[in-house]
Amino acid sequence: xxxxxxxxxxxxxxxxxxxxxxxxxxxxxxxxxxxxxxxxxxxxxxxxxxxxxxxxxxxxxxxxxxxxxxxxxxxxxxxxxxxxxxxxxxxxxxxxxxxxxxxxxxxxxxxxxxxxxxxxxxxxxxxxxxxxxxxxxxxxxxxxxxxxxxxxxxxxxxxxxxxxxx
Amino acid sequence: xxxxxxxxxxxxxxxxxxxxxxxxxxxxxxxxxxxxxxxxxxxxxxxxxxxxxxxxxxxxxxxxxxxxxxxxxxxxxxxxxxxxxxxxxxxxxxxxxxxxxxxxxxxxxxxxxxxxxxxxxxxxxxxxxxxxxxxxxxxxxxxxxxxxxxxxxxxxxxxxxxxxxxxxxxxxxxxxxxxxxxxxxxxxxxxxxxxxxxxxxxxxxxxxxxxxxxxxxxxxxxxxxxxxxxxxxxxxxxxxxxxxxxxxxxxxxxxxxxxxxxxxxxxxxxxxxxxxxxxxxxxxxxxxxxxxxxxxxxxxxxxxxxxxxxxxxxxxxxxxxxxxxxxxxxxxxxxxxxxxxxxxxxxxxxxxxxxxxxxxxxxxxxxxxxxxxxxxxxxxxxxxxxxxxxxxxxxxxxxxxxxxxxxxxxxxxxxxxxxxxxxxxxxxxxxxxxxxxxxxxxxxxxxxxxxxxxxxxxxxxxxxxxxxxxxxxxxxxxxxxxxxxxxx
Numbered sequence: 001x002x003x004x005x006x007x008x009x010x011x012x013x014x015x016x017x018x019x020x021x022x023x024x025x026x027x028x029x030x031x032x033x034x035x036x037x038x039x040x041x042x043x044x045x046x047x048x049x050x051x052x053x054x055x056x057x058x059x060x061x062x063x064x065x066x067x068x069x070x071x072x073x074x075x076x077x078x079x080x081x082x083x084x085x086x087x088x089x090x091x092x093x094x095x096x097x098x099x100x101x102x103x104x105x106x107x108x109x110x111x112x113x114x115x116x117x118x119x120x121x122x123x124x125x126x127x128x129x130x131x132x133x134x135x136x137x138x139x140x141x142x143x144x145x146x147x148x149x150x151x152x153x154x155x156x157x158x159x160x161x162x163x164x165x166x
Numbered sequence: 167x168x169x170x171x172x173x174x175x176x177x178x179x180x181x182x183x184x185x186x187x188x189x190x191x192x193x194x195x196x197x198x199x200x201x202x203x204x205x206x207x208x209x210x211x212x213x214x215x216x217x218x219x220x221x222x223x224x225x226x227x228x229x230x231x232x233x234x235x236x237x238x239x240x241x242x243x244x245x246x247x248x249x250x251x252x253x254x255x256x257x258x259x260x261x262x263x264x265x266x267x268x269x270x271x272x273x274x275x276x277x278x279x280x281x282x283x284x285x286x287x288x289x290x291x292x293x294x295x296x297x298x299x300x301x302x303x304x305x306x307x308x309x310x311x312x313x314x315x316x317x318x319x320x321x322x323x324x325x326x327x328x329x330x331x332x333x334x335x336x337x338x339x340x341x342x343x344x345x346x347x348x349x350x351x352x353x354x355x356x357x358x359x360x361x362x363x364x365x366x367x368x369x370x371x372x373x374x375x376x377x378x379x380x381x382x383x384x385x386x387x388x389x390x391x392x393x394x395x396x397x398x399x400x401x402x403x404x405x406x407x408x409x410x411x412x413x414x415x416x417x418x419x420x421x422x423x424x425x426x427x428x429x430x431x432x433x434x435x436x437x438x439x440x441x442x443x444x445x446x447x448x449x450x451x452x453x454x455x456x457x458x459x460x461x462x463x464x465x466x467x468x469x470x471x472x473x474x475x476x477x478x479x480x481x482x483x484x485x486x487x488x489x490x491x492x493x494x495x496x497x498x499x500x501x502x503x504x505x506x507x508x509x510x511x512x513x514x515x516x517x518x519x520x521x522x523x524x525x526x527x528x529x530x531x532x533x534x535x536x537x538x539x540x541x542x543x544x545x546x547x548x549x550x551x552x553x554x555x556x557x558x559x560x561x562x563x564x565x566x567x568x569x570x571x572x573x574x575x576x577x578x579x580x581x582x583x584x585x586x587x588x589x590x591x592x593x594x595x596x597x598x599x600x601x602x603x604x605x606x607x608x609x610x611x612x613x614x615x616x617x618x619x620x621x622x623x624x625x626x627x628x629x630x631x632x633x634x635x636x637x638x639x640x641x642x643x644x645x646x647x648x649x650x651x652x653x654x
Contacts, residue, residue, distance in 0.1 A: 045478055046482075050477055050478065102652075106564075110238065113235060113236050117318075130654050133606070133647070138647075140610055141643045144611070144614045145636075145639070
């Protein structure tokens with residue numbers, strides 16, 4: 001039983017340290033460029049590159065070029081919208097990435113059957129929300145363990161009676 | 167004299183006796199006269215089914231004759247944005263199998279079974295026995311998985327949606343014609359797979375008010391089990407449920423026949439706390455339902471990755487009918503295999519590893535990893551449901567603006583019936599991250615709660631239960647975090 005308790009403590013500590021360090025690594029794994037320029041190709045039904053990664057505070061300049069049909073480029077949270085991007089007519093949008101997190105890039109011009117799901121991602125690091133929510137879930141899990149560990153239980157007989165009632 | 171007492175009199179006497187408090191909080195909604203009146207009304211269900219049948223007939227028509235672009239066709243927008251969201255976000259979490267009450271898919275079959283067949287007398291084709299080998303939900307899970315692997319096609323191609331609805335209705339007609347009651351709903355219906363499992367978490371239940379009343383012999387004023395065999399007031403339970411022994415709502419279609427047939431007015435429609443049924447010891451844990459729980463846990467993560475993820479290749483591979491010549495059958499087969507690997511291999515495999523880990527940590531006597539696998543799988547039901555809720559919440563927030571567009575121009579023919587045809591796409595994404603975090607936290611909390619109760623019952627020692635919970639809790643949290651990666 002002593003071995004199990006030791007294991008439990010180790011696992012709980014490991015969980016905490018693991019999630020925290022993972023979060024820190026994710027938050028710090030960024031490059032240093034101040035102005036981020038991207039050439040994005042839009043096609044049915046996606047963007048290339050699929051994921052744009054920038055740092056909080058970067059000036060982001062994105063040139064979108066359609067390769068097949070009329071597409072759009074929309075990031076709601078940044079109020080960046082460029083509709084009707086024709087093939088052969090690249091359009092440029094720019095903004096300051098002042099909000100951290102993951103933001104969806106949508107096609108804002110109906111372009112075919114999978115149009116509603118034509119998406120890309122803009123990731124602005126550090127993503128405090130993701131780290132926070134991951135830590136939150138880990139914390140909830142650990143807190144649940146602490147709760148059931150410390151909770152006093154009814155005696156065996158009364159517990160069985162309660163189960164039988166259920 | 168006592169033997170001659172009327173059932174109502176006996177019941178009154180029983181009500182005067184001191185009764186044991188119920189095992190968990192519940193409240194009978196039938197104490198409200200308007201609810202009771204609605205439940206006992208014979209026309210309510212056919213009316214609801216008829217309205218939905220008309221709607222889905224229109225869906226079929228628009229699927230065939232409307233514009234082929236899914237985002238502008240009512241068949242796709244109504245079915246996969248409005249109906250599926252309503253089902254997963256409202257009806258199932260809050261009212262269990264309430265959709266089954268009004269389901270139009272079985273309406274023609276049930277009419278044929280109950281009304282038409284009787285005019286032709288007896289036939290050896292009718293009332294056949296459902297094969298013993300299929301008296302489980304394996305085939306239902308399999309059908310759900312087939313639909314799931316074709317989801318990209320279903321949610322984007324109007325005519326595929328129409329064909330799917332026709333296919334379901336046709337199979338239902340055949341099954342209702344050959345087999346008694348609702349074998350189709352219990353054993354085959356893919357929607358039933360989803361709704362049934364998650365109704366066990368919902369706060370609505372059908373139970374007898376007092377089981378002792380059911381046990382009174384007929385000669386002493388008791389009933390003749392009309393709830394199961396039927397009477398002139400209604401049909402015997404179409405779902406093969408026997409209310410007297412019901413401990414779960416997984417297979418109760420909320421058809422309300424038992425309320426109509428019970429001569430002792432002994433059936434209650436209770437509200438209860440979320441998830442209490444999953445903590446009950448009396449609910450039998452079965453391998454087929456355990457696998458269903460695993461499959462339905464993995465699918466919202468897969469759907470999120472495919473439909474809301476940034477990877478265009480997987481969307482294209484998932485769409486077999488896409489005109490893009492670079493995507494062919496081979497890629498689609500790879501896509502199906504990939505989905506199957508995750509749903510049937512990766513997630514259940516991780517759960518099995520967690521079961522082995524739990525066995526190693528808890529050192530139980532007489533509890534196998536397989537038993538842990540089956541029993542603990544039920545604890546993922548709250549998390550699975552919350553992930554579905556999250557997926558559908560994101561879907562409706564992103565795509566809601568297609569609804570007024572197709573309402574104004576259902577066929578994509580250039581009409582402007584409501585003046586909203588040219589409404590531009592207006593997603594409302596800002597609340598999504600916070601809502602998704604809340605759903606994930608709720609799912610993890612309820613899953614751990616159900617899981618610990620399950621383990622505590624399996625292990626005599628509290629420490630053993632806590633140790634056994636560790637690997638399952640790590641898996642639960644990990645799946646929730648992976649899901650959140652796509653949203654926050």
